[in-house]
Amino acid sequence: MLSITSACLLPGAPARAPAAHSAIVRAIVLLGMLGAGVRAADAATADANDTSLSIGTVVISGMPLRDDGAVSARQMREADALTVGAALEQVAGVSQSRVGARNEQMVFVRGFDLRQVPVFIDGVPVYVPYDGYVDLGRFNTFDLARVQVDKGASSLLYGANTLGGAINLVGRRPLKALELDAGVGLTPDRNLGTADASWGYANLGLRQQNWYAQASLSHLAQSRYELPSGFTPAKAENGGDRDNSDLRDRKLALKLGWTPGGDDEYALNIIDQHGSKGTPPYAGALASVTPRYWRWPYWDKQSVYGLSRTALGPHVLKLRLFHDSFRNSLFSFDDASYSTQKKASAFQSFYDDYSNGASAQVDLALSPANVLGLAAHGKQDVHREHNAGEPVRHFADRTESLAVEDSHRFSDTSSLVAGWSHDTRRTLQAQDYNSKTAAISDFAAGSGSTDNAQLALRFTPLAGWQGRASLARKSRFPTIKDRYSYRMGTALPNADLKPERANHVELGLSGQPWAGLALDLALFRSDISNLIQSVSVSTLCGSSACLQAQNIGKARNQGFELAADWRAGAWRIDGHYQYLDRDNLSQPQVLLTDTPRHQLTGHAAWALQPALTLHAQLKLASARNSTSDGLQVAGRFAVADLKAAWQATPQAALEAGVHNLSDRVYAYTEGFPEPGRQLFMQARLTWP
Numbered sequence: 225m226l227s228i229t230s231a232c233l234l235p236g237a238p239a240r241a242p243a244a245h246s247a248i249v250r251a252i253v254l255l256g257m258l259g260a261g262v263r264a265a266d267a268a269t270a271d272a273n274d275t276s277l278s279i280g281t282v283v284i285s286g287m288p289l290r291d292d293g294a295v296s297a298r299q300m301r302e303a304d305a306l307t308v309g310a311a312l313e314q315v316a317g318v319s320q321s322r323v324g325a326r327n328e329q330m331v332f333v334r335g336f337d338l339r340q341v342p343v344f345i346d347g348v349p350v351y352v353p354y355d356g357y358v359d360l361g362r363f364n365t366f367d368l369a370r371v372q373v374d375k376g377a378s379s380l381l382y383g384a385n386t387l388g389g390a391i392n393l394v395g396r397r398p399l400k401a402l403e404l405d406a407g408v409g410l411t412p413d414r415n416l417g418t419a420d421a422s423w424g425y426a427n428l429g430l431r432q433q434n435w436y437a438q439a440s441l442s443h444l445a446q447s448r449y450e451l452p453s454g455f456t457p458a459k460a461e462n463g464g465d466r467d468n469s470d471l472r473d474r475k476l477a478l479k480l481g482w483t484p485g486g487d488d489e490y491a492l493n494i495i496d497q498h499g500s501k502g503t504p505p506y507a508g509a510l511a512s513v514t515p516r517y518w519r520w521p522y523w524d525k526q527s528v529y530g531l532s533r534t535a536l537g538p539h540v541l542k543l544r545l546f547h548d549s550f551r552n553s554l555f556s557f558d559d560a561s562y563s564t565q566k567k568a569s570a571f572q573s574f575y576d577d578y579s580n581g582a583s584a585q586v587d588l589a590l591s592p593a594n595v596l597g598l599a600a601h602g603k604q605d606v607h608r609e610h611n612a613g614e615p616v617r618h619f620a621d622r623t624e625s626l627a628v629e630d631s632h633r634f635s636d637t638s639s640l641v642a643g644w645s646h647d648t649r650r651t652l653q654a655q656d657y658n659s660k661t662a663a664i665s666d667f668a669a670g671s672g673s674t675d676n677a678q679l680a681l682r683f684t685p686l687a688g689w690q691g692r693a694s695l696a697r698k699s700r701f702p703t704i705k706d707r708y709s710y711r712m713g714t715a716l717p718n719a720d721l722k723p724e725r726a727n728h729v730e731l732g733l734s735g736q737p738w739a740g741l742a743l744d745l746a747l748f749r750s751d752i753s754n755l756i757q758s759v760s761v762s763t764l765c766g767s768s769a770c771l772q773a774q775n776i777g778k779a780r781n782q783g784f785e786l787a788a789d790w791r792a793g794a795w796r797i798d799g800h801y802q803y804l805d806r807d808n809l810s811q812p813q814v815l816l817t818d819t820p821r822h823q824l825t826g827h828a829a830w831a832l833q834p835a836l837t838l839h840a841q842l843k844l845a846s847a848r849n850s851t852s853d854g855l856q857v858a859g860r861f862a863v864a865d866l867k868a869a870w871q872a873t874p875q876a877a878l879e880a881g882v883h884n885l886s887d888r889v890y891a892y893t894e895g896f897p898e899p900g901r902q903l904f905m906q907a908r909l910t911w912p
Contacts, residue, residue, distance in 0.1 A: 276369035276394045279489050279533045279542065280346025282382050293317075293373040297396065300365045302839060303827065304867070304883070304904070306423060306444060308343075308371060308393060309360030313825055313843070315373045316744070316785040316800035321818045324896030325516060327471075327503040329361030332819045334375055334748060335781035335806045336388025340700050340724070344382065344392045346493065348529045348546045353577045353605035353621070355705040356385070362499055362523060366407075366425035367440035367477050369396035376728035376748060377678045377694035380627040381585055383601035384647040387700035387726050388750070395493065397481060398429025398436050400912065405429075409906030414450060420902070421446040434484055440477040446470055452889040452900030460515035460560065461507035466899070467560060468502035468519070487540075490532045499523040505560065508895025517557040524551045538589040549578040572612035579605045593633045599645075601625040604652075607704050615664055619704045620652035637690060641680040647723075648673040649701040654708055654719070667708055670719040674699040678728075689735030696728040706756055706773055715771045716761055722775045726752045742789040749782040757811065778809040779816065799826030799842075814852045818893070820860075822846040835872070839881070841865040850894035861890035867904075875912075880905040 275297065295305075295314045305311035309329035312318045321330040321337075333341045339356035342349055343363075351358045365371070372392040374382075382390045406426040410419045425442035448465045455463045474497070481491040500522050505515035529546035554573045558564045565572070581603035588596040607619040627645035634640070654667035678696035685691045702721035710717065727750065734744040755777025762770050787800035802823045806816040824844040831837045844862045867881025880903075887901040 275396045275399060279491060279531045280392075280394045281372065282344070282347045282374075282379055282390070282392055293375060295371045295373075297365075297369055300368070300371070301908075302829070303841060304865070304881075304906075305365055307361050308363040308365060308368075308391075311365050311368075311371050312360070312373065312391070314827075315371075316787040317375055317746070317748075317802055318373060319802070319804070319819045319823060319845075320892060322892035322896060324891075324893035325503065325506070326359075326518075327361075327501055327520075328357070328359040330357070330818075331360065331391075333373065333389050333391070334750065334783070335804055335816070335819055336726075336750075337818075338391075339703060340385075340387040340726075341389045341391055342382075342385055344390060345495070345527065346395055346529070346531060347382070347392060347583075348527065348544060348548070349383070349579070349581070349603065350525070350527060350548055352550055353579055353704065354575065354607040354609070354619070356703040359523070361471075362473060362497065362525070363393065364423075364425075364442055364444055364473065364475060366442045367396060367427055367438075367475075368393055370394045376698075376730050376750065377680050377696035378698075380629050380643040380645040380676055380678065381597055381599045383583065383599075383603070383625045383627075384623050384649070385700045387698045387724055395477070395479065396427070396429075396438070397479065397491075398431040398438055400429070400431055402912075403429045403431075404909065404911045406910075407906060407908040409904060411446075411449075411902050411904045414901075414903075416903075418447075420448055420450065423906075434482065436479075436481045436483070438477075438479040440475070440479075442475045443473070445472045449899040449902070451897055452884070452887045454887065454889045455507075455897060455900070456509075458507040458509065458895075459511070460505040466504050466897075468517070468562070469504045471499070471501040473497070473499040486535055488534050490530070492530050493527070495525075495527040497525040502562075504896065506895045507897060510895070513895065517559055517562060519555050519557070519562060521553045521555060522551065525549065536586075540587040542585040542587075544581075544583045546581050547578065548581075551576050574610055574612075576608040576616075577606060579603060595631050597627075597629040597631070597643075599625075599627040599629075601627075605704070614657065614659070615662070617655040617657050617664065619654050619708065621649055621704060622652055623647065623649045623701065635684075637682070637684040639682045641678075643676075643678050645676045646673065647676065647699065647701070651707075651719070654704070656708075656717075667717060668719040670707065670721070672701060672723055674701070674723040674725070685733070686735070689733060692730070692732040692734075694728070694730045697725065698728065699723040699725050702756060702773070711771070715758070715773070716765055718773050721756060721773060722754050724752065724754050724756060724775070726750050740791045744785075744787040746785045748784070750780065752777070752779040752781070755779050755810070757814070776810055780807045780809055781805070794831040796829045797826070799824065815849045815854045817849045817852055820845040820848045835870060837869045837871075839865075839867045839869060848892075858891045858894050861888055863888055863890060875910050877908045878905075879907070 293315060295311050299314050300311045303314055309331060312331045313320050317334050319332040321332055323330055330338055338358060342351045343358045372394055375389040378386050378389045408424040411421040413420050423444045427440045429438040448469045451463050451466050457463050461467055476496045478494045483489050501520045503518040505517060506513050527548045532543045534541045552575050556569060556571050558567045558570055583601040585599040590596055603623045605621045608616050610616040625645055625647045629643035631639060631641045650671040651669040656665050656667050676698050680694040683691045701723050707719050707721050708717045730746060730748045732746040736742050754775040756773050757777040758771040759774045761772040783804040785802050789798040804819055804821060808814050808816050826842045828840045829837055842864050846860045847857050850858055864885045865883045866885055867879055869879045871877050883902045884900055889897060891897045
């Protein structure tokens, strides 16, 4: 589904794609024929933990991975989560969001945004150096084994800037001598004549005694999506096909691993992503909002990183070395023709960024019950930007972190973890540009440091139940954009911004009250200080609209999560509910945005027979504020999806269904409606 799972886009993409439609239908038939001819697969499906790149996980030293904050490859397939943003909807405490004016897919984790909950791939940071964000719609899930979400008291071994937690995308690795996982799919238009969207992927893996290799190729494209029939036409959108909603994304990933013996492992990973997209114009009811006519001709990201795990007797040494680059362009046009750039608002903006970094972690087994983790991280971010006809401005930051984390296990179900880390950030370069004189000068450089600490206890209050309690103090350094952006002429930079801080408290309980039912309950509270908020400084710039980012904010996020998984005979039902209360304590009149107070996600699977399963998914959310003044509010909504999955052979599966069954008009951001009813069909082949 491209409604929640947008990909990338390409300017000039055709409005209709009959060729893609016919090609995909032929591919579905071919997959079914191939599946009927290959030998039967193993009876049991490998668990996501087995297929994941184990050296790509980040866990508290000596402690197993918590599954309540992770989405497996199976769960992503069942939910039709084509992108990471859609996959994260399956995790309790995560709220789907959308930066509509930029057509970016975002999430909030217990009220913290992606600057405060950074994204990693196999433990390597991949967030954009300039603003700390990453568009989750640009990252597909086809080659992932799991998406790991650590909230609040996440491991300090991640490094700096995990104020509200961390999101880690863990890649897969092959288990068998030769294996293939491939699939294709499409979303036809409502006349069933052409394809609104299509996708395809193939993962080919080789596994030998002491080495493995995997190649993954995927493509995700959308020519447009169709709005619900009940949509009310607006100034820049008349309904039907959503204007400027095309996107395209291509990804190639290569992985080569060496396993010389024991638990030692060394892996080289290369990821190459190319994308483009359009930004649908504002389609809300406010006459005061001027629609933007934006396109992103390219959104490209390349990552090269090496991972290693070496046993030193009872101890373990883990190393990471990486280079991550990011290039994109944003063009602003005069009108909906997307052909002229003569107005003052028109521009062509270019980013060319990269990050280099390394980390070392050693887990010292001080005793059979105690593991001491030590970690050092270093990362240099470089941001280069310019508009067409202007010189390139350079920015560079260096961030370093030292962490220690000790875990003591009292029993198989009881343990205590204590950790501390010290982070530093130094500005190496920051250039200012005067458009009137065309002169480049240096901003004032800044630096900062911060300490983090946490204490976590896991215990067994009753037989069959696991309890947890944690205290954590975390921080986040302000980004280059936080410190040096003029916000298109409406703000003054502030190089002296200090780190944001948060104190987290969590109490949790999980267990099985009876056979077939698993429950997990979490109560949490986060008190945030030094929150970066915009303040009017009109006396400094002579403009009534002039703002500056300052560390004046205090806020509180609190609530609870309840997740359940019930299995009985042919039925499997799982889901989660979240209550989230966010309060701006320093400026109550400035409302916090983009998160609902109530959110419920549920999934049910009914096995009609061994080869045929029906799936239903329901999403409910209460209203959320789209702007801090509360004037733009996206109303509450409930959206249902249905699909049928047929396991035609042990290797070939066919699926068909519908997203947004009731054709509901809904939005995550006011003025940027989500797609209406969408039919889809897809096929998957696994071998052996």
